Amino acid sequence: MVERFTSDPIELPPADRPFQRSDLLFYGLDHSGASFEARVFMDPRGVGGEADSRHRAYVGSFFILGHGGCFGDVGHCDIPTDRDPFDLRPAHQLEPALRILTVTDAVRNLLERKVEAAKVTVTAHTAARTPSDVLAFERIRLATYA
Amino acid sequence: MSPASTPGPTQAPHALRHRRSARRLTTGQLADLRAAITATQRIGDDRGFQHWAGIHGLPLPISCVHHRELFLPWHRAYLYLFEKALQDHVPGVTLPWWDWTAEHAEGIPSAYSKRKANGRRNPLFDSPIQPSGRAVPSQTRTTRAPGAPGFLPSPGEVERVLKNRDFFTFQTQLESIHDGVHVWTGGTMADIATAAYDPLFWAHHSMIDRLWYLWQLRHPGAGVPAPLLDRALAPFPMTVRDTIEITQLGYDYAASTAAVKGPGHG
Numbered sequence: 001m002v003e004r005f006t007s008d009p010i011e012l013p014p015a016d017r018p019f020q021r022s023d024l025l026f027y028g029l030d031h032s033g034a035s036f037e038a039r040v041f042m043d044p045r046g047v048g049g050e051a052d053s054r055h056r057a058y059v060g061s062f063f064i065l066g067h068g069g070c071f072g073d074v075g076h077c078d079i080p081t082d083r084d085p086f087d088l089r090p091a092h093q094l095e096p097a098l099r100i101l102t103v104t105d106a107v108r109n110l111l112e113r114k115v116e117a118a119k120v121t122v123t124a125h126t127a128a129r130t131p132s133d134v135l136a137f138e139r140i141r142l143a144t145y146a
Numbered sequence: 147m148s149p150a151s152t153p154g155p156t157q158a159p160h161a162l163r164h165r166r167s168a169r170r171l172t173t174g175q176l177a178d179l180r181a182a183i184t185a186t187q188r189i190g191d192d193r194g195f196q197h198w199a200g201i202h203g204l205p206l207p208i209s210c211v212h213h214r215e216l217f218l219p220w221h222r223a224y225l226y227l228f229e230k231a232l233q234d235h236v237p238g239v240t241l242p243w244w245d246w247t248a249e250h251a252e253g254i255p256s257a258y259s260k261r262k263a264n265g266r267r268n269p270l271f272d273s274p275i276q277p278s279g280r281a282v283p284s285q286t287r288t289t290r291a292p293g294a295p296g297f298l299p300s301p302g303e304v305e306r307v308l309k310n311r312d313f314f315t316f317q318t319q320l321e322s323i324h325d326g327v328h329v330w331t332g333g334t335m336a337d338i339a340t341a342a343y344d345p346l347f348w349a350h351h352s353m354i355d356r357l358w359y360l361w362q363l364r365h366p367g368a369g370v371p372a373p374l375l376d377r378a379l380a381p382f383p384m385t386v387r388d389t390i391e392i393t394q395l396g397y398d399y400a401a402s403t404a405a406v407k408g409p410g411h412g
Contacts, residue, residue, distance in 0.1 A: 023315075031213055035329045035336045063325035065212060068281055068337030071204055090211075090380060097213030100318050102306060127291065127332055 001030070003124050003132040006046040009117035010142050012110055019144040022107040024120065026062065028096040028138025032077060035066040036134050037125045038099075042106055046119040057121075059106040062099040066134065096138070107144070162393060164400040165356070168242035168255040168349050176257055178239045183269040183345060185235035196276045198228045201381065202342035205278035209381055212338060215314065215374060217321050218358045221351050222389040223382045228348065229397070240397060243356050244349035246298040246327055253295035254331070258346045270345045281339050288344040291332030298330055299323050308361050311368045316361055324354050356399045359392055 013019060024040065041047040043057035051058065070077035079092045110118055124135040166175065186195040202210040202224065211220035229241050244255055253259070258270045272288045280286070307323060310316035327350055334340045341347050362369065375387040392398065 029213075035325065037326065037329060061326070062322045063329055064322075065325035065328045065336075065338055065341075067208070068339050071208075071281070071339060072206060076206075091214060093208055095214060098318055099322055100315055101322075102319070127329070127336060 001033070001133045001136050003135060005122045005135055007120040007140055009044070009119050010140065011117050012107060012115060012142070013144040015111045015114075017146075019107075019146055020104075021102060022104045022142065022144045024059070024101045024103050025141040025143060026099045026101070026122075026137050026139075027141065028136075029064060029099060030094075030134070030136035031064050031066050031097050032070070032094050033066050033134045034068060034126045034130045036064055036132070038062050038064065038135065039123045039125065040101055040103075041121040041123075042103065042110060042118040043121070044110075044115050044118050047121040051121070051123065059103045060101045062101050064097065064099070064134075067094065103142075107142070162398045163238060163240050163396055164398055165240045165352055166242050166400055168244050168257050169248075171242055171257060175239075175242075178236045179232075179242065179257075180263060180269050182232035182236040182239045186231060187269060187273065193231055193234065195273065196279065196343075198231060199273070199342040199347075200276065200279050202347075203279065203337075203339040204281065205276075208339065210338060210342075211379075213321070215317070216377060216379065216386065218317050218354070219370065219374075219377075219386040219389040220379050220382075222355050222358070222392075222395075223379045223384045225348065225351055225355055226384075226389075226395050226397075227382055241348050241352045243352035243399065244346065245353060246330075246350070247301045247304050251295060253292050253298065254290070254346060255349070258349065273343050273345055275334070275340065275343045279340065279343060281337060285334070285340065288335075288340070289333035290335065290344065290346070293330045293332065299326060304357065308357065308364060310361075311365055313368060313370055317358075320354065320357060320361075324350075355392075359399055362390075 013022070039051070039053060039061050040059050041051060041055060041057040042059050047055060047057050053061070077094055079094050120140050122135060124132050126132045126134060171179070183195065186193065186198070188194070191197065202208070210224070211217055225241060232239050232241070244258070260268050261271050262268055274287055275285055303323065307316060307319045310319060328335050328341060331344070331346065334344045335347060370386055370390060375385065377386050379385065379389070389395070
């Protein structure tokens with residue numbers, strides 16, 4: 001778990017190919033701990049320091065309502081790695097989440113600046129006095145739709 | 147909007163009940179809501195407020211569905227059945243919705259933010275938490291730590307989400323807004339395990355349910371994908387299909403309502 005993450009550069013769509021919409025998809029998000037706001041920035045060099053929503057690279061936020069910890073015995077909050085195809089029970093409560101952030105204007109602005117790839121920086125913000133190292137996810141995808 | 151549900155062949159038409167904006171409740175409607183909540187708080191069995199709040203979170207099992215494909219249907223069933231429990235005490239009472247997009251000046255509606263109502267404890271301000279529902283032993287009552295009202299979701303943000311035609315994208319983006327309001331409210335509302343003990347939870351989720359309803363009206367051909375329709379919404383005796391049409395559940399959403407008597411049949 002981390003408080004801040006900056007990705008490798010993610011390729012933007014070709015500037016000469018028009019699109020209607022662009023989404024950043026965050027796969028495999030952990031939601032077992034404290035609730036948080038994730039502020040997202042897109043910039044060719046990444047974003048450091050105490051950037052907030054007024055930063056020019058800020059593209060939006062997504063939110064996670066967290067479980068706030070584990071209230072069971074040992075193993076209660078372990079997500080099963082193998083699932084029997086005949087197991088009709090609901091999925092484990094902590095199966096990872098997906099968030100979709102629409103970033104159409106931000107991608108257009110980057111393309112107008114001749115940017116071909118941008119790093120995605122994500123910073124987690126929790127309630128006061130709550131540790132902010134709550135960020136864990138598997139993958140970011142940038143999808144554009146014609 | 148149809149003012150009444152479509153009657154079955156042997157059914158007389160029933161008037162729908164309206165869920166109303168929490169800011170626009172009449173004095174009588176607000177008194178009814180408070181009376182219903184108070185009545186369920188006095189019941190210690192599976193008809194009571196504590197039981198219903200506990201279904202969402204603690205005590206285990208935590209049954210709510212978050213961050214998965216049944217988020218909206220599960221919570222629609224949950225609200226419907228809790229509202230039925232309230233109506234067992236005050237017939238006709240409905241859950242109001244908290245329009246956080248329109249309340250940037252005051253944040254939490256005054257019906258829920260005032261500690262006292264008519265000289266007595268306001269049952270919408272907070273709630274006890276049963277011992278088995280506490281995340282920590284000292285958490286005997288619900289609390290809030292709201293952010294600045296200006297950080298609540300804006301009408302523009304909601305409008306962008308409502309434009310989605312795909313159900314899963316709509317639901318995922320709406321859930322993020324929903325999560326943000328939980329985080330904004332803070333305190334008990336900020337954790338899945340305890341959120342439903344706060345009476346404000348029900349008004350917040352009524353707003354989420356209303357937005358799903360508005361999305362359904364706007365995109366009539368883009369509903370819940372067929373493979374999900376027969377999925378059960380445990381622990382409730384309902385499937386996803388049962389939640390699709392709110393008029394079949396007997397309610398509708400209205401900003402406000404007013405009524406006058408007709409001439410009668412005498």
